[in-house]
Every structure is written in C-alpha cells, then in structure tokens.
Amino acid sequence: MSGEPIIRLRGLAKSYYRESLEIPVLQGIDLEIPAGGYYALMGPSGSGKTTLLNLIAGIDRPTGGELEVCGHTLNGLDDDELAAWRSTYVGFIFQNYNLVPVLTAFENVELPLLLTPMSRRARREKVEEALAHVGLTEWMEHYPRQLSGGQEQRVAVARAIVGDPELLVADEPTGALDHKNAEEIMALMEGLNRDLGKTIVMVTHDPKAAHHARHQIHLEKGVLDRTIEVNR
Amino acid sequence: MKYLRLVLRSFLRSKRRTVLTILSITVSVALIAILQSILATLNAFANNPDASNRIVVRHKVSITNLLPTRYADWLRQQPEVESVMGLQWFQGVYIDRSNFFPNFASEAEFVNTVFKEEIVEYSDAQFREFLRDRNGALVGKNLADKYGWKLGDVVSLKSELFPITVRLTIRCIFRSKRPADELALHFNYKLLEEGVSYMKGRVGTFFVRVHRADDVPKLIERIDRHFHDAVEPTYSETENAFQLEFLKMMGNYSAIIQMITGAVLVAILIVTANTMAMAIRERTTEISVLRAIGFRTSQILAMLMGEGILLSVLGGAGGLAIAWLLAGAVRGYVGTFLPYLQNFHIDAGTMSLCFHATLAVGTLSTFIPAYRAARRPIVDGLRSL
Ligand SMILES: Nc1ncnc2c1ncn2[C@@H]1O[C@H](COP(=O)(O)OP(=O)(O)O)[C@@H](O)[C@H]1O
Numbered sequence: 001m002s003g004e005p006i007i008r009l010r011g012l013a014k015s016y017y018r019e020s021l022e023i024p025v026l027q028g029i030d031l032e033i034p035a036g037g038y039y040a041l042m043g044p045s046g047s048g049k050t051t052l053l054n055l056i057a058g059i060d061r062p063t064g065g066e067l068e069v070c071g072h073t074l075n076g077l078d079d080d081e082l083a084a085w086r087s088t089y090v091g092f093i094f095q096n097y098n099l100v101p102v103l104t105a106f107e108n109v110e111l112p113l114l115l116t117p118m119s120r121r122a123r124r125e126k127v128e129e130a131l132a133h134v135g136l137t138e139w140m141e142h143y144p145r146q147l148s149g150g151q152e153q154r155v156a157v158a159r160a161i162v163g164d165p166e167l168l169v170a171d172e173p174t175g176a177l178d179h180k181n182a183e184e185i186m187a188l189m190e191g192l193n194r195d196l197g198k199t200i201v202m203v204t205h206d207p208k209a210a211h212h213a214r215h216q217i218h219l220e221k222g223v224l225d226r227t228i229e230v231n232r
Numbered sequence: 233m234k235y236l237r238l239v240l241r242s243f244l245r246s247k248r249r250t251v252l253t254i255l256s257i258t259v260s261v262a263l264i265a266i267l268q269s270i271l272a273t274l275n276a277f278a279n280n281p282d283a284s285n286r287i288v289v290r291h292k293v294s295i296t297n298l299l300p301t302r303y304a305d306w307l308r309q310q311p312e313v314e315s316v317m318g319l320q321w322f323q324g325v326y327i328d329r330s331n332f333f334p335n336f337a338s339e340a341e342f343v344n345t346v347f348k349e350e351i352v353e354y355s356d357a358q359f360r361e362f363l364r365d366r367n368g369a370l371v372g373k374n375l376a377d378k379y380g381w382k383l384g385d386v387v388s389l390k391s392e393l394f395p396i397t398v399r400l401t402i403r404c405i406f407r408s409k410r411p412a413d414e415l416a417l418h419f420n421y422k423l424l425e426e427g428v429s430y431m432k433g434r435v436g437t438f439f440v441r442v443h444r445a446d447d448v449p450k451l452i453e454r455i456d457r458h459f460h461d462a463v464e465p466t467y468s469e470t471e472n473a474f475q476l477e478f479l480k481m482m483g484n485y486s487a488i489i490q491m492i493t494g495a496v497l498v499a500i501l502i503v504t505a506n507t508m509a510m511a512i513r514e515r516t517t518e519i520s521v522l523r524a525i526g527f528r529t530s531q532i533l534a535m536l537m538g539e540g541i542l543l544s545v546l547g548g549a550g551g552l553a554i555a556w557l558l559a560g561a562v563r564g565y566v567g568t569f570l571p572y573l574q575n576f577h578i579d580a581g582t583m584s585l586c587f588h589a590t591l592a593v594g595t596l597s598t599f600i601p602a603y604r605a606a607r608r609p610i611v612d613g614l615r616s617l
C-alpha cells in the first residue's frame with residue numbers, strides 16, 4: 001500500500017518572533033510520508049503539531065529547511081502559486097468544521113470546485129457524489145446551523161474530498177465531537193484512505209482516534225520523538 | 233459569475249445591519265441629490281443659453297441706484313443692438329408675501345422682442361390689448377393658473393420698494409419654454425412713472441438684446457466707456473452674470489451646499505466603513521478557510537469589495553429614487569416662494585455625481601479592512617477561534 005514518498009521534509013524549522021525574541025516551535029524535522037499513508041500526528045499540547053500540519057498543507061511558511069509535498073517544492077512557490085497548489089492537492093478538515101454559515105451544505109461542498117473551470121452541471125454531479133459518500137444526500141439544502149456537529153463535520157469531509165485531492169490534512173477532526181460521532185468520522189476517514197487511496201495526515205491527541213491511523217508520529221517540543229506502526 | 237452568489241449571501245448575512253446601512257446611505261444620498269439639484273437648477277439660471285445675446289445695464293454704484301430712461305436712446309442707436317427695454321424690479325405683493333412671484337414694470341412695447349425666448353406663445357390680439365391698456369398686465373400661464381386668473385381679472389400688487397399699489401387688468405397670457413419663466417408678470421412702465429414722482433424718467437436696468445452673441449463683450453465695453461464720465465455711470469454685464477449676482481444676494485448658497493454635501497459624504501463613509509469593518513472582522517476565520525481551500529488573495533479582496541460597493545450603490549440608488557420622488561414636492565412647495573425652483577429636477581450631472589460618490593464611498597470604506605483581511609496570514613485567521 002505504501003508507495004513513493006508524497007511528503008518529504010528535510011531539516012524543517014519554524015520559529016515565531018515576538019518582539020525580536022525567537023520562539024522556536026519546530027526544529028530540524030526530517031520526515032517522509034509515502035503516498036497512501038495514514039499518519040496520526042501526536043504529542044502534548046503546544047508541541048507544534050498544528051504548526052507542522054499547516055506547513056505540510058502549505059498554509060504557513062517554514063523559517064528553515066525544505067518542504068516537498070505532492071511533487072512540488074513549496075519553498076519556491078509564491079502566494080498565488082501556493083493557493084493554486086492547495087486547491088489541486090490538499091483537502092482540509094478542521095476541528096471546528098469551519099463551514100460557511102450563509103451557504104447550504106451543497107454550496108459549502110461546491111466551494112473548492114468554484115476555483116476550477118468545471119461547468120455548473122459537472123460541479124453539481126461532483127458535489128452530489130461527495131455528499132452521498134458521507135451519507136448526507138438528504139441534507140444538501142440545509143444550512144450548517146440546521147445540522148448536528150457530526151453532520152457538519154461530514155459536510156466538511158465532503159468539501160475536503162470533492163476536488164479529489166491526493167492529500168487530506170485534518171487538525172483534531174474529532175476534537176469537538178462526542179464519542180459516537182467521532183467514531184463515525186474516523187470510520188469515514190479510514191475508508192477514504194483504504195478505498196480511495198487518500199494520503200491522510202491527522203493531528204490528534206485522542207489515542208482512540210490515533211488508533212485508526214496506520215502510523216503514529218510523536219512530536220515532543222518541536223522535534224520528532226518516534227514513529228510507530230499501528231498494529232491492528 | 234459564480235462568485236456573485238457568495239457575495240450576495242455574505243451581503244445578506246446580517247440583514248438588519250445591511251438594511252440599516254443601506255437606509256442611512258439612502259437618506260444621505262437623497263439629501264445630497266436634492267441639494268445638488270437645487271444648486272444645478274439655480275446655476276442653470278446663470279447659465280441660460282437663451283440669455284447669451286442679452287446685456288443688462290445698471291448703475292455703476294449699485295442695482296438700487298437709478299439710470300435716466302433716455303440712455304435707451306443712445307443704446308438703440310448702436311448697430312449691434314436689436315432691441316432695448318427699461319425694466320424695473322417692482323417687488324409687488326399679491327395679497328400677502330407668501331404669494332411670491334417676480335413682477336416688473338417694463339417698457340411694454342419691447343418686452344416680446346427682448347424676451348423672445350421667454351415670451352414664446354401668445355395671441356397677437358391679446359398682446360395688443362396689453363399695450364393699449366395702461367393698467368394691463370402680461371402674465372405667464374403658470375402664474376395665471378396658480379391663482380386662477382383669467383383675461384379681464386383685476387389684480388392688485390402692493391410694492392415693497394415703492395410707495396404704490398397698482399391695480400392691473402390681465403390682458404395677455406403667454407407660454408414659455410421653461411415653467412419658471414411662466415411665473416413672471418410684466419406691466420406698463422408708465423404706471424410706475426406716474427405713481428412715483430422720483431421714478432419719472434428713471435429706471436433700474438436696461439435689458440439690451442444684440443443681434444449676435446459674439447458682439448456682447450465689445451458692446452459691454454463700449455456702453456460703459458460711453459457713460460463713464462456721465463453723472464450716472466453704468467455697469468454692464470451679460471444677463472447670466474447679472475442673474476448670478478442676483479442669486480448671490482441670497483447668500484453664498486453654493487459654498488453652503490458644497491459644505492453640507494462634503495459633510496454628509498464623510499458621514500456615510502464612516503457609517504459604511506464601520507459596517508464593512510464589522511462584517512469583515514466577524515468573518516476572519518471564514519476568510520482563512522476560503523484561502524486554505526485555494527482562493528487567492530485577489531479573489532477574496534474582489535468579493536469583499538463587491539460587497540461594500542453593492543452596499544453603497546444600492547443605498548445610492550435608493551437615495552436617487554427618493555430624491556426623484558421628492559423632486560415634485562420641491563417644485564410644488566419650495567418653488568412657490570423660490571420661483572427659480574419651478575424648474576427643479578434631479579439632473580443628469582447630480583445623478584452621475586451621486587453614483588460616483590457612492591461608488592467611491594463603497595470602495596474607500598471597504599478597501600482597507602478588506603485588504604488587511606485578505607492578506608492576513610491564513611494561520612492567524614484559523615487560530616482566532
Ligand atoms: N502565531 C504564533 N505566534 C507565536 N507563537 C505561536 C504562534 N502560533 C503558535 N505558536 C506557538 O507555537 C507552539 C506550537 O503551537 P501549535 O503548533 O499550535 O501546537 P499544538 O498544535 O501541538 O498544540 C505553541 O507554543 C504556540 O504558543
């Protein structure tokens with residue numbers, strides 16, 4: 001199942017600066033993740049998990065090191081190129097779902113497709129397919145506030161996969177959900193990895209959620225601690 | 233445009249706030265449109281193309297000083313001159329002061345040539361009646377209709393400038409091109425000369441009509457040179473310049489109107505900027521999510537700008553619509569004591585000004601918050617939960 005590395009980090013570093021004081025968050029991360037992998041990024045709060053995920057997803061820029069994701073060296077891309085790269089290769093799932101409240105489930109899922117030259121009809125097909133995949137066909141015309149948290153997160157998953165990206169990044173996707181809904185989302189993501197071959201990097205500090213991944217990466221104060229394979 | 237729906241939905245996100253902002257722009261723009269149209273209407277009086285071949289001659293010292301009537305003889309001898317008429321502003325009051333309309337003691341036999349463009353349609357028979365009757369009056373149709381005057385009716389005007397009341401018989405009713413010109417009343421100058429001893433052989437102004445507008449400047453110069461050393465020297469100017477001076481006696485209305493317009497524009501700029509800043513700030517996370525998905529900074533900026541401009545332009549359109557509805561009321565109500573405003577309408581220049589001003593308000597008020605929001609690091613927006 002594991003192929004060529006889809007993510008390759010070399011000496012990746014990220015520091016924040018507060019009043020000329022350097023606050024190192026990530027220090028010299030070397031990591032390779034093969035295509036089709038499902039990695040859980042774990043570690044204590046403040047260890048830099050979100051920061052690392054944001055760098056991989058191309059929504060933040062490193063202060064050092066190299067970053068190659070989905071065949072592109074992200075360091076060299078300007079903001080617009082990076083935006084175009086994200087829309088092609090990355091699907092996002094957030095802890096707080098982050099749906100646009102004034103758009104229906106359908107319209108939220110359609111958002112990434114607006115950036116493509118796809119026709120209206122082609123977009124409709126894709127959106128319906130994605131919503132069917134997460135089991136929300138009946139809820140298409142509902143607004144986020146009319147949906148439960150679990151349903152909202154499923155809409156977010158549909159939005160993440162509708163453009164058929166190679167890589168899914170998820171930051172604590174079950175963090176705001178109860179046990180039952182968390183399990184459903186985990187099952188859904190497992191299916192995306194297993195059946196659709198999506199590479200997934202998921203930040204979580206919930207061991208139960210991490211158990212759904214195939215590998216667990218542990219981050220400790222900005223350095224990789226260990227990577228272990230999950231036995232199932 | 234597939235992003236339009238996104239703009240519209242965001243626009244209607246907080247309906248009450250959007251509606252209130254639009255309403256405040258609407259009221260402000262209506263005010264601006266009416267004030268600017270008043271200005272345009274008044275300025276049109278001082279920019280009357282029909283007056284381009286007319287000169288007004290008055291006393292050099294002031295408009296209240298009088299000139300000898302015989303000056304007309306010399307004026308009539310000038311080759312450029314087509315017709316000359318002595319005219320005195322009478323300021324007669326009909327019943328009471330609220331019934332204001334311009335009325336003049338005029339050299340009747342010249343009134344229809346000097347004011348050819350204003351006194352356009354009338355019956356020759358009626359006009360002859362007007363000339364024959366020493367107490368005859370020539371009135372505009374608008375004015376006659378307003379007070380229900382008919383031919384043969386007797387009308388008393390008590391002057392506020394002269395110690396005299398004239399009793400006039402309506403003899404001729406004329407039509408003009410512009411409604412405001414139909415509010416005038418002319419009566420025979422001889423009536424004033426007979427009733428007021430010091431007016432004998434004297435008059436306030438001469439209206440001089442020349443054949444060719446091109447001759448106006450040099451004739452003005454020649455008239456004033458000719459009477460330079462006379463006991464009563466003259467001051468001549470185009471009728472448009474004279475009108476402007478007359479309007480200015482009401483105060484520097486132009487500066488006042490421009491000041492109010494400026495203040496109101498600043499006020500709506502602040503209101504709109506506040507609304508847009510709020511609308512954008514509460515969407516910080518959403519904007520970051522859109523950008524994470526792959527929307528470019530420029531696309532986000534365009535959508536936010538679209539929203540701000542939509543807001544202000546809708547308000548502006550509403551304001552113009554209200555001003556347009558109110559224009560009739562201004563004509564009918566304000567126009568009765570300020571006859572200049574009989575021609576009041578929302579002119580094309582004002583519409584264009586309001587449109588561009590609201591466009592500018594939308595752009596200026598939205599650009600700074602939108603630009604900042606669109607360029608903010610994505611991860612900042614995602615953290616601010
Ligand atoms: N914009 C920022 N400015 C300064 N410090 C930051 C910023 N973002 C994150 N940090 C710091 O970086 C560290 C790692 O943050 P984060 O990656 O969110 O950790 P985790 O997701 O593992 O909880 C934390 O100490 C946090 O305070």
Ligand SMILES: [Mg+2]
Pocket residue numbers: 049050051203
């Ligand atoms: Mg985190």
